[in-house]
Amino acid sequence: xxxxxxxxxxxxxxxxxxxxxxxxxxxxxxxxxxxxxxxxxxxxxxxxxxxxxxxxxxxxxxxxxxxxxxxxxxxxxxxxxxxxxxxxxxxxxxxxxxxxxxxxxxxxxxxxxxxxxxxxxxxxxxxxxxxxxxxxxxxxxxxxxxxxxxxxxxxxxxxxxxxxxxxxxxxxxx
Amino acid sequence: xxxxxxxxxxxxxxxxxxxxxxxxxxxxxxxxxxxxxxxxxxxxxxxxxxxxxxxxxxxxxxxxxxxxxxxxxxxxxxxxxxxxxxxxxxxxxxxxxxxxxxxxxxxxxxxxxxxxxxxxxxxxxxxxxxxxxxxxxxxxxxxxxxxxxxxxxxxxxxxxxxxxxxxxxxxxxxxxxxxxxxxxxxxxxxxxxxxxxxxxxxxxxxxxxxxxxxxxxxxxxxxxxxxxxxxxxxxxxxxxxxxxxxxxxxxxxxxxxxxxxxxxxxxxxxxxxxxxxxxxxxxxxxxxxxxxxxxxxxxxxxxxxxxxxxxxxxxxxxxxxxxxxxxxxxxxxxxxxxxxxxxxxxxxxxxxxxxxxxxxxxxxxxxxxxxxxxxxxxxxxxxxxxxxxxxxxxxxxxxxxxxxxxxxxxxxxxxxxxxxxxxxxxxxxxxxxxxxxxxxxxxxxxxxxxxxxxxxxxxxxxxxxxxxxxxxxxxxxxxxxxxxxxxxxxxxxxxxxxxxxxxxxxxxxxxxxxxxxxxxxxxxxxxxxxxxxxxxxxxxxxxxxxxxxxxxxxxxxxxxxxxxxxxxxxxxxxxxxxxxxxxxxxxxxxxxxxxxxxxxxxxxxxxxxxxxxxxxx
Numbered sequence: 001x002x003x004x005x006x007x008x009x010x011x012x013x014x015x016x017x018x019x020x021x022x023x024x025x026x027x028x029x030x031x032x033x034x035x036x037x038x039x040x041x042x043x044x045x046x047x048x049x050x051x052x053x054x055x056x057x058x059x060x061x062x063x064x065x066x067x068x069x070x071x072x073x074x075x076x077x078x079x080x081x082x083x084x085x086x087x088x089x090x091x092x093x094x095x096x097x098x099x100x101x102x103x104x105x106x107x108x109x110x111x112x113x114x115x116x117x118x119x120x121x122x123x124x125x126x127x128x129x130x131x132x133x134x135x136x137x138x139x140x141x142x143x144x145x146x147x148x149x150x151x152x153x154x155x156x157x158x159x160x161x162x163x164x165x166x167x168x169x170x171x172x173x174x
Numbered sequence: 175x176x177x178x179x180x181x182x183x184x185x186x187x188x189x190x191x192x193x194x195x196x197x198x199x200x201x202x203x204x205x206x207x208x209x210x211x212x213x214x215x216x217x218x219x220x221x222x223x224x225x226x227x228x229x230x231x232x233x234x235x236x237x238x239x240x241x242x243x244x245x246x247x248x249x250x251x252x253x254x255x256x257x258x259x260x261x262x263x264x265x266x267x268x269x270x271x272x273x274x275x276x277x278x279x280x281x282x283x284x285x286x287x288x289x290x291x292x293x294x295x296x297x298x299x300x301x302x303x304x305x306x307x308x309x310x311x312x313x314x315x316x317x318x319x320x321x322x323x324x325x326x327x328x329x330x331x332x333x334x335x336x337x338x339x340x341x342x343x344x345x346x347x348x349x350x351x352x353x354x355x356x357x358x359x360x361x362x363x364x365x366x367x368x369x370x371x372x373x374x375x376x377x378x379x380x381x382x383x384x385x386x387x388x389x390x391x392x393x394x395x396x397x398x399x400x401x402x403x404x405x406x407x408x409x410x411x412x413x414x415x416x417x418x419x420x421x422x423x424x425x426x427x428x429x430x431x432x433x434x435x436x437x438x439x440x441x442x443x444x445x446x447x448x449x450x451x452x453x454x455x456x457x458x459x460x461x462x463x464x465x466x467x468x469x470x471x472x473x474x475x476x477x478x479x480x481x482x483x484x485x486x487x488x489x490x491x492x493x494x495x496x497x498x499x500x501x502x503x504x505x506x507x508x509x510x511x512x513x514x515x516x517x518x519x520x521x522x523x524x525x526x527x528x529x530x531x532x533x534x535x536x537x538x539x540x541x542x543x544x545x546x547x548x549x550x551x552x553x554x555x556x557x558x559x560x561x562x563x564x565x566x567x568x569x570x571x572x573x574x575x576x577x578x579x580x581x582x583x584x585x586x587x588x589x590x591x592x593x594x595x596x597x598x599x600x601x602x603x604x605x606x607x608x609x610x611x612x613x614x615x616x617x618x619x620x621x622x623x624x625x626x627x628x629x630x631x632x633x634x635x636x637x638x639x640x641x642x643x644x645x646x647x648x649x650x651x652x653x654x655x656x657x658x659x660x661x662x663x664x665x666x667x668x669x670x671x672x673x674x675x676x677x678x679x680x681x682x683x684x685x686x687x688x689x690x691x692x693x694x695x696x697x698x699x700x701x702x703x704x705x706x707x708x709x710x711x712x713x714x715x716x717x718x719x720x721x722x723x724x725x726x727x728x729x730x731x732x733x734x735x736x737x738x739x740x741x742x743x744x745x746x747x748x749x750x751x752x753x754x755x756x757x758x759x760x761x762x763x764x765x766x767x768x769x770x771x772x773x774x775x776x777x778x779x780x781x782x783x784x785x786x787x788x789x790x791x
Contacts, residue, residue: 008783023783025394028562030782033591033652037323037352037552038192040713042764046771048651052593059588 003057003070013068013137015061024058064130065159068152071137077145079152091154098122098161105168115169122165126158192322194352194553195313196360196545199305199326199340201259202382204228205539206309207546208317209555214364214546216539219312225538226312230255230304232291239308248436251277253291257383258305260406261287261298262343263335265677286677299679300687302343310349323352325549327541330356330388330402331568333614334626334656335677341653342684348702352552354653356565358388359397360544361508363563365532367392373505374400374497378523378531380486380513383409387490389497389504396564400587403493408485410446410513416478417442417470425459425466449475450515476518483522490526507531512538564589567650574611574620583648586616593649597663600644604636608644612656625676629658635665700753707756711748714760715741718767721774728773740766 004011007023029035031054036047060066069079101118108114129151136148195217198205203225207216216224221241231243231254238246247254255278261269266282273280279290288297306326313321328340337354344351358377367375371392379386386404390397418438422428430438441457448455449472456469494500504527513519514537523531535543548563550556566587572580573596583594598608608631615623634642643663650656661668679687688699718741726734744759 006779008780025396025562026782027779028564030778032562032564034353034552034563038554038713040717040760040764041710042714042771043717046775048591048649049593050775051652052591052649055589055592056594 001053001057002074003061004074006054006057007061009061011071011074013064013071013134015067017062020058020061024054027054064133065152065155068133068137068148072145072149072152075140075145077149079149088154094125095157095161102161102164102168106172111172115165115172118165119162122158122162126155126162129155129158191555192553193313193317193319194546194549194555195310195317195321195324196355196542196547196549197306197309197324197326198357198360198539198542198545199259199302199328200228200381200541201257201384202228203538204305204309205542206313207539207542208313209546209550210317214543214550216542217312217316219308220315226305226309228257228259228305230258230301232293232296234292237293237304239304247277252279253293254278255289255291255296255301258298258301261289262302263333263337263339263677264298268677286679297679299339299343299346299684302340303346306344306347306349310347321349323350323549323553325353325355325545325552326351327355327357327360327545329386330358330399331386332654333569333624334571334654335624335675337654338675338678341655342679345684346687351653352549355545355548355563356388356399357386357510357541358390358399358402358508359563359565360541360548361510362390362392362397362544363547364535364540364544365506365508367506367508371506374499374503375506375508376490376504376527377508377510378486378490378514379404379510380519381409381511382411382513383407385409385486385489387486387493389493389499395562398564398587398589399566399568400499401493401497402568403489403496405485405489408482410511410516412482413446413479413513413516414439414442416482417445417475420470420474420478421457421459421468424468425461427461445470445475446516450517472517479516479518483519486519487522487526490523501527504529508540509533509537510540565652565654566590567592567654569614569624570616571626571648571650571656572613572615572623574613578620579618580613580615580620580623584650590650590654591652593647595645595647598644598646599640600634600637600642601639603639605639605642606634606636607632608634610646610658612648612658626656627675627678629671631660631671633667634662635667637664704751704753704756707753707760708748711744711756711760714763715745715748718763721767721770725770725774725777728777729770733770737763737766737770 002011007020007027009015009020009023028051031047031050033044033047033051036043039047060070072079098118098121101114105111105114105118133148133151133155136144136151193208195206195208196214205216205224205226207214218224219226219240223241226240227244229240229243229247231238231246231250233250233253243254247256257276260272264287265285266280266287269280269287281288281290281295283295283297286297288295289301310321310324324344326340326344328337332340340354341351357379361377361379362375372394374389374391377388377390379388384404384406385408386402388402389400391400418435421438421441422430427434437459441459445455445457449470452472454469454471456467458465458467460466507523507527507529509520509523509531514533520531520533567584567590568586570582570586571584572582575581583596584592600608610629610631611620612626612629613620613623614626617623631644631646634644644660645663646658646660648656648658658671659668660671718737722734722737729737740759740763744763747755747759750756
């Protein structure tokens with residue numbers, strides 16, 4: 001299923017999220033089961049399936065990583081099913097360093113400052129990679145699509161680190 | 175799809191006013207409300223009361239519900255079921271802690287909890303059905319006709335099994351449930367917070383025996399439950415007990431007889447209620463042949479209950495933390511439950527959230543009123559406004575994987591309805607069956623989550639190991655209820671699914687209970703099935719006729735003729751009393767119009783988005 005088509009939006013990575021949100025609500029208002037609670041059984045079931053589709057499509061387009069994956073899937077490149085290890089030594093080094101910094105937060109004299117610092121690094125890296133991803137996806141060549149897939153895999157690491165950072169922050173607060 | 179497609183604010187066809195009610199099925203009390211002349215109000219029974227104690231008494235030859243049942247609670251405690259809501263959707267093993275606290279006998283009915291009464295074994299679904307039937311009866315008598323549909327409220331944290339049990343109870347009571355609505359959402363609806371309000375609101379619900387705090391986000395008419403918390407063993411009853419202890423200190427009566435205890439409790443309740451208006455209350459209790467007179471000031475009372483109120487505030491802090499918010503983020507606080515009338519509760523809540531809580535609607539009725547408002551919309555009496563209740567799933571759904579770990583399929587707080595597919599493959603040559611264990615909860619280990627159901631897929635075409643790819647789709651509907659379908663991908667064979675709910679009744683069991691219930695003798699049962707099919711036939715006829723009126727242009731001349739023929743047949747079969755023939759005619763019409771439905775769906779998506787062209791983005 002082409003999620004962009006469902007919302008009648010161009011299949012591009014650079015998406016107007018406000019516009020997506022307003023189209024999402026329009027479709028929800030049309031198809032939500034609450035609008036069809038006195039309809040026939042078949043219509044009710046169809047309403048549930050259709051809104052489930054709409055919810056899924058919105059969920060996937062809203063988040064940049066899922067949106068990029070969906071774009072690649074539409075171009076015939078599936079990411080979740082391929083296993084490739086990283087050969088970029090620079091990236092691996094950087095990941096290890098960040099992990100070490102995470103592990104040292106608790107022992108540091110000023111954990112809040114360390115957290116803020118790591119957060120800044122993560123944000124910066126994510127921003128950079130997302131920009132690269134946007135331009136790779138814009139080109140629409142097989143080679144650039146492969147590059148985009150690589151970038152998505154890298155970004156996943158950063159999102160994971162971000163989550164772990166938030167968890168540590170929460171534990172420190174408690 | 176033949177969904178009735180109408181311009182916003184305009185219904186597809188002129189409808190006569192339909193009868194709908196909202197039901198607050200509570201632990202201690204239940205209420206029914208409806209919208210009349212544009213105003214939502216609770217309905218009173220023949221005794222002039224709108225609060226129905228959620229109590230059911232079984233005697234040898236009758237069943238009574240409400241005040242009359244409660245009056246018997248002292249003398250016939252083992253046949254008088256109170257607080258049945260705590261047992262809904264629970265396994266016997268999960269209720270062991272309650273065993274010593276309830277005066278009736280809990281028993282193990284194939285893993286499920288049930289109650290032994292003088293009328294035999296009753297399960298919580300049957301007991302709740304009695305309460306629902308009583309409320310529906312009050313509504314039908316007041317409104318002068320059968321209800322077309324009801325909305326029933328459930329706590330936001332209710333899991334799939336508890337929601338399903340509530341729906342089963344309604345079915346057993348002969349009610350059509352249009353929606354299960356979360357209690358805090360209902361309370362917010364009652365205050366009209368769906369229109370105009372943006373931001374995060376808190377719903378503080380302090381009942382007789384339970385405390386719930388929910389954090390909701392309202393955004394462009396969309397309701398989202400962000401987090402829920404509370405204490406299932408803290409409520410206004412604890413306030414009464416705190417006063418009783420004080421009274422005992424005053425009178426010097428350390429040990430109270432059963433009867434004296436009741437008297438102290440009644441006195442305590444009176445004092446509590448009077449202290450909402452006055453600063454000092456005097457009381458009088460019998461002590462060793464004479465009367466003891468004393469007073470209790472508001473300040474003293476507040477000192478007594480302060481630790482209890484503090485406990486609720488701690489829970490508020492906790493739930494805000496869960497939602498990743500602070501009290502500054504809360505724009506409105508809605509008060510629910512009779513115990514929120516206590517001034518100290520109001521002032522502490524106001525201080526914590528730094529905003530004056532909403533109290534203008536009776537806190538005992540606010541949930542039922544919200545449910546009535548939604549029921550009125552859903553039954554079709556009110557043109558759709560801009561409100562859209564997008565609920566989220568309160569707990570993650572997952573599958574058991576190797577080593578007793580859970581793999582999350584649908585994370586909590588995902589907007590429902592939702593469908594997620596997962597692919598599985600066979601690991602043996604010629605394997606034709608496969609078992610899945612679905613759990614609900616946030617923890618990593620299966621044993622820490624709640625078991626929902628075990629599914630057995632059968633009829634997988636025999637292929638070499640790894641050859642069959644089974645796509646299993648988990649679908650959660652707008653009520654938060656799960657259904658599962660499975661299909662083998664290469665052959666398209668639909669796998670047969672046997673569902674074994676861990677803490678619920680199977681469809682067959684519900685059907686058996688329906689047949690067995692006194693309300694439906696065999697003849698009634700047949701008649702009811704016939705009526706159901708006739709109503710469904712009417713809905714299909716109405717939907718297809720509307721669809722033809724709007725979109726006949728989407729059909730070829732031949733398709734149009736075939737569909738019209740099917741409609742004529744359906745209309746004439748509907749007049750008869752052959753249930754199976756009506757069912758077949760409905761299915762025939764549905765099959766014939768499937769394509770038409772798909773074309774209309776595409777068209778309506780396009781029309782919903784007109785004025786929004788790709789170019790303009």
